Amino acid sequence: MTVSNTKKALVVTSSILGNQGQSRALAEHFKASAAKRGNLQITERDLVAMDLPHLTGDELASWQVAPESRSPAQRELVARSDALIEELLVHDVLVLAVPLYNLGIPSQLKAWFDRILRAGKTFRYTAAGPQGLVEGKRAVILAARGGQYAGTEMDSQTPHLKSMLGLIGISEVELVFAEGLAMGGEHREQALSEARQAIDAVIDRL
Template sequence: MTTRTLVITSSILGENGQSKALAEHFTAQAQGRGVEVTRRDLAADELPHLALAELGSWQVSEEERSPEQRELAARSDSLIAELRDHDVVVLAVPMYNFGIPSQLKAWFDRVMRAGVTFRYTENGPQGLVEGKRAVILAARGGQYAGTEMDTQTPHLKLMLGMIGIKEVDTVFAEGLAMGEGKRDAALKEARQAIDGLVERL
């Protein structure tokens, strides 16, 4: 059975981004093992920030939506369908001012929908996107993993967990702006970690 993997990049540096390079390494290794990969580049195909009109379109039943509301709702519907259609989601994430890129946040704003990808119950929220795994490929100029300065990783795991994706592996490539030797060693270690993850797909 083929593992379907959705690889999402969000670096504004494009082909020069280190997170994008990690995603390309993952893709090459995965495809070499027969894994089916779908790419989504949120910087090249940018989503607008979520606005009231789009949010409101989700609250209207499909048959009652206006043409504009159908168009707005289709944006979220298609992204959720794409997510559901894959077994693994890979997020290649640079760190911008200690957070995730706004392009990636705009994607999460469309796939985190109450009543669709999660619901509220008497026992708290319940994720509705089940049976999937996630991989975070984190590229950073400094070294933050395991410290209170890494607000990014808990945020990502919280959002993924909210929709039901609780099995999350993280690969860090840190210290990339701390000298050539540090960068090269970090990227080599990250590529090796990616190779190990791909073997388990």
């Protein structure tokens, strides 16, 4: 195996529980399994440690200003989004380790998406609707939930994530669920074991 034949995976975590979070445990298993197989080069982006702030009107406005006309403050704001987009673009696979908070995604992950879903950079508006500009990427969602929501109307998280990824052109998305983690020890261990097996199978397909 050579590095040139190795795909690059960006693993994005957003659990406020740090190493105690179950979504983080899924991410760690993904990394360990990939290391054993040797087919993925991993970069990890911990959004909680990064302490990415919520998007503001000033930051949004800075994107609309021509580069040569930006103030130093605007250039700094634009650089934050540009760096996150560039990090995404240099990887082949995006892995989102996502806990379920009040039926939605963590605000830290939303703040990340707010910087990478950028008109003119990662998608554009056309007469036929939005067109994604991020090509040739795959995504894996590692979803950890205390209850069981997959396939029900209460799972508003998964469609939201797939829609945001689709907006920028990432339509090939694999889902791994670890559900019912708050429903007792036996159920929890079985769910995590099945999720780990699913992760291994996903990595074999990448």
